[in-house]
Amino acid sequence: xxxxxxxxxxxxxxxxxxxxxxxxxxxxxxxxxxxxxxxxxxxxxxxxxxxxxxxxxxxxxxxxxxxxxxxxxxxxxxxxxxxxxxxxxxxxxxxxxxxxxxxxxxxxxxxxxxxxxxxxxxxxxxxxxxxxxxxxxxxxxxxxxxxxxxxxxxxxxxxxxxxxxxxxxxxxxxxxxxxxxxxxxxxxxxxxxxxxxxxxxxxxxxxxxxxxxxxxxxxxxxxxxxxxxxxxxxxxxxxxxxxxxxxxxxxxxxxxxxxxxxxxxxxxxxxxxxxxxxxxxxxxxxxxxxxxxxxxxxxxxxxxxxxxxxxxxxxxxxxxxxxxxxxxxxxxxxxxxxxxxxxxxxxxxxxxxxxxxxxxxxxxxxxxxxxxxxxxxxxxxxxxxxxxxxxxxxxxxxxxxxxxxxxxxxxxxxxxxxxxxxxxxxxxxxxxxxxxxxxxxxxxxxxxxxxxxxxxxxxxxxxxxxxxxxxxxxxx
Numbered sequence: 001x002x003x004x005x006x007x008x009x010x011x012x013x014x015x016x017x018x019x020x021x022x023x024x025x026x027x028x029x030x031x032x033x034x035x036x037x038x039x040x041x042x043x044x045x046x047x048x049x050x051x052x053x054x055x056x057x058x059x060x061x062x063x064x065x066x067x068x069x070x071x072x073x074x075x076x077x078x079x080x081x082x083x084x085x086x087x088x089x090x091x092x093x094x095x096x097x098x099x100x101x102x103x104x105x106x107x108x109x110x111x112x113x114x115x116x117x118x119x120x121x122x123x124x125x126x127x128x129x130x131x132x133x134x135x136x137x138x139x140x141x142x143x144x145x146x147x148x149x150x151x152x153x154x155x156x157x158x159x160x161x162x163x164x165x166x167x168x169x170x171x172x173x174x175x176x177x178x179x180x181x182x183x184x185x186x187x188x189x190x191x192x193x194x195x196x197x198x199x200x201x202x203x204x205x206x207x208x209x210x211x212x213x214x215x216x217x218x219x220x221x222x223x224x225x226x227x228x229x230x231x232x233x234x235x236x237x238x239x240x241x242x243x244x245x246x247x248x249x250x251x252x253x254x255x256x257x258x259x260x261x262x263x264x265x266x267x268x269x270x271x272x273x274x275x276x277x278x279x280x281x282x283x284x285x286x287x288x289x290x291x292x293x294x295x296x297x298x299x300x301x302x303x304x305x306x307x308x309x310x311x312x313x314x315x316x317x318x319x320x321x322x323x324x325x326x327x328x329x330x331x332x333x334x335x336x337x338x339x340x341x342x343x344x345x346x347x348x349x350x351x352x353x354x355x356x357x358x359x360x361x362x363x364x365x366x367x368x369x370x371x372x373x374x375x376x377x378x379x380x381x382x383x384x385x386x387x388x389x390x391x392x393x394x395x396x397x398x399x400x401x402x403x404x405x406x407x408x409x410x411x412x413x414x415x416x417x418x419x420x421x422x423x424x425x426x427x428x429x430x431x432x433x434x435x436x437x438x439x440x441x442x443x444x445x446x447x448x449x450x451x452x453x454x455x456x457x458x459x460x461x462x463x464x465x466x467x468x469x470x471x472x473x474x475x476x
Contacts (some may be wrong), residue, residue: 002325002463004060004188010168011167013467015017020339023248024330029335029347030335030338030339032106032337033332033335033339034177034339034342036101037313037316037317037339037343038322038334038343038412039231040181040183040316041312041313041316041343043183043184043187044178044186044187044313044316045308045309045312045313045316046310047186047187047312048308048311049190049305049308050187050190050193051084051190052195052305052308053194054193054199054221054224054305055077057197057201058073058077058078058200058217058220058221059073059186059222061073061201061205061206061216061217062074062214062217063322064205064206065205065213065214066281068148068149068152068422069152069214069217072149072153072156072214072240073154073217074114075140075144075149075153075157075158075216075425076152076153076156076160078279079136079140079153079157080133080157080160081132081275082272083132083134083281084126084127084129084164085167086271086272087122087125087129087231087271087272088122088167088168088171089171089267089271090267090268090269090270090271090272091118091121091122091125091260091264091266091267091268092118092122092171092172092174092175092316093263093264093267093270093271093401093406094118094260094261094263094267094268094400094406095114095115095118095172095175095176095179096112096315096318096319096402097263097318097322097401097402097404097406097470098110098260098263098322098354098404099111099115099176100177100179100318100319100320100321100322100323100325100326101173101322101323101325101404101470102114102401103179103180103323103326103327104130104323104325104327104329105232105326105327108243108244108246109243109244110229110244111179111243112119112244112245112246112247112418112462113171113246114260115172115175115232115253116248116249116252116253117252117253117255117256117257117260118145118260118264118472119168119169119172119176119253120254120353121169121257121260121261121264122171122172123165123168123291124162126164126165126168126476127208129162129164130161130169133157133158133160133161133164134157134158134161135151135154136154136157136158137151137154140153140154147325148247152214152238153215153253155218155284156214156339156418157216157218158216159215159218159219159222160218160221160222160225161220162222163223163224163226163362166222166225166228166229166230167225167228169228169229170225170228170229170232171361173228173232173233173236174186174232176236176241176244176336177232177235177236177241177317177430178315178316178332179244179322179323180240180243181319182240182241183469184222185232185235185239185240185241188235189228189229189231189232189235189284192227193227193228193231195216195218196223196224197224197228199222200219200223200224201216201217201220203215204216204217204219204220205220207282207427210311211345214456215326216305217316224240225433232472239328245282254371254441259473262473263404263406264407264409264472266336266407266409267406267410268403269410269413269414270397270401270406270409270410270413273410273413273414273417273418274413274417275424276417277417277418277421277443277446280299281296281422281425281439281440281443282296282300282424284425284429285436286424286441287440288429288435288436289374292375292436293434294367294372294376295351295372295376295436295455296379296436297365297376297381298362298363298366298376298380299376299377299379299382299383299389299440302355302362302383302384303383303387303390306351306387307390309347309348309351310344310391310394310395311389311394313327313340313343313344313347313393313394313395313398314397314401315398317336317340317395317396317398317399317400317402318399318401319402320336321333321336321398321399321402321403322338322402323335325402325403325404325463325466325467325470328467330464330467332462333463334462334463337399337403337458337459337461337470340394340395340398340399341395341397341455343395344391344392344395344396345391345392346390347391347395348379348387348388348392349388349462350386351384351387352384352385352387353384353385355380355381355384356381356384358374358382358412359377359380359384360377362467363376363377364474366423375436378437379436379440380436382440382441382443382444383440385444386440386443386444386447388448389444389448389450390447390453391448392451392454393447393451393454396451396454396455396458397409397454399454399458400454400457400458403461403466404466404470404473405457409454410455412450412453412454412457413450415446416446416450416453417446417450418451420442420445420446421443421446421447422442422443422446423442424438424441424442424445424446425438425439425441425443425446426438426439426442427441427442428441428442429442
């Protein structure tokens with residue numbers, strides 16, 4: 001690579017800790033691998049809770065301003081998650097396979113090349129997405145009659161458009177670091193961002209002397225979205241991770257996106273299928289009154305919190321699987337799958353009993369209204385069963401991503417959510433008069449089938465064929 005193409009030049013591998021201290025995967029037995037996964041996923045779960053805190057703080061700040069502002073932010077956050085964040089997450093799943101595989105093969109600069117390609121691909125996707133956010137008022141007015149709500153939601157989305165590039169750079173950068181096993185870095189970065197979050201909300205929203213009102217909320221989020229990649233860059237430059245950076249190149253950025261897109265498109269479908277299914281669930285729940293919708297909101301919030309634990313294990317497992325495929329350590333991959341299924345069982349059972357035993361206390365955190373408390377407590381029973389199955393769903397989804405088999409995951413997700421969960425849930429809710437409980441009954445059935453199908457495909461993994469297919473997909 002010539003000097004004109006390089007911004008941060010590559011350096012010798014022996015200068016950096018993450019490669020020097022790399023533990024050879026084929027030397028790890030079951031117990032050592034289990035310890036590594038538990039410790040690393042524990043650190044990673046803290047990171048995901050901190051990132052989730054960004055949306056929680058935005059909704060909290062809106063609630064302090066009033067119910068109409070709260071409704072606008074909730075609608076805007078949901079809209080952005082479906083039309084933006086889910087797409088970025090889906091595209092970034094391609095890095096779960098390619099970056100970790102390249103790292104396992106010790107082709108360290110390929111990791112940086114994949115990062116550049118993926119970031120540029122997402123930046124190009126942001127152009128049409130920005131048009132949607134800027135004109136969101138026109139689209140939302142077709143389904144929402146409250147003009148003030150639509151106007152506030154559009155104002156939020158127009159401002160958040162300026163932060164979208166920062167968010168996508170962080171999502172790609174997060175994979176760039178995780179594939180190098182620098183797990184703790186994400187926690188450090190998000191810890192600094194939490195401080196920025198609190199300071200920003202205090203001065204722009206909470207403090208009457210400096211507050212700019214509702215618009216301060218999306219402005220703070222934009223600041224946070226840009227703080228994430230800036231802190232990530234500083235960490236890479238001054239701490240660790242630059243051994244996988246061979247330099248910036250426009251030629252690399254804009255050449256041969258097809259291998260990435262072959263994994264990115266089914267990755268988007270996997271993520272969007274679940275996002276849209278839950279949005280449909282919320283939409284149907286609104287038909288049964290405010291109490292049912294509030295109970296649904298409580299369950300969704302609890303489910304999102306528990307999801308962070310499952311997702312942290314999923315991301316780590318995905319990265320480790322890619323390492324094993326890259327180094328062709330298929331014995332290590334088999335050990336990791338056993339560990340993943342054991343952890344899914346433990347987390348699923350723990351979540352089940354935690355929700356069942358503490359459902360009245362958990363519901364009490366959100367409301368003191370007796371009618372809502374009773375309905376939410378009953379609905380949490382359905383959530384408990386769903387979380388048991390969802391632990392397998394989320395963690396097995398990570399295995400499929402690491403194997404580069406997003407296409408299988410996308411098909412299973414579409415079938416289980418849209419041919420099983422939603423139709424059955426709708427039938428029980430509206431035709432059997434089970435109302436919001438019927439919706440969750442359908443969801444539980446769909447997620448159970450989804451989990452069983454994913455486990456079935458994973459247990460039948462042909463590692464030689466998987467490695468060969470991933471090699472063909474990654475050819476440039």
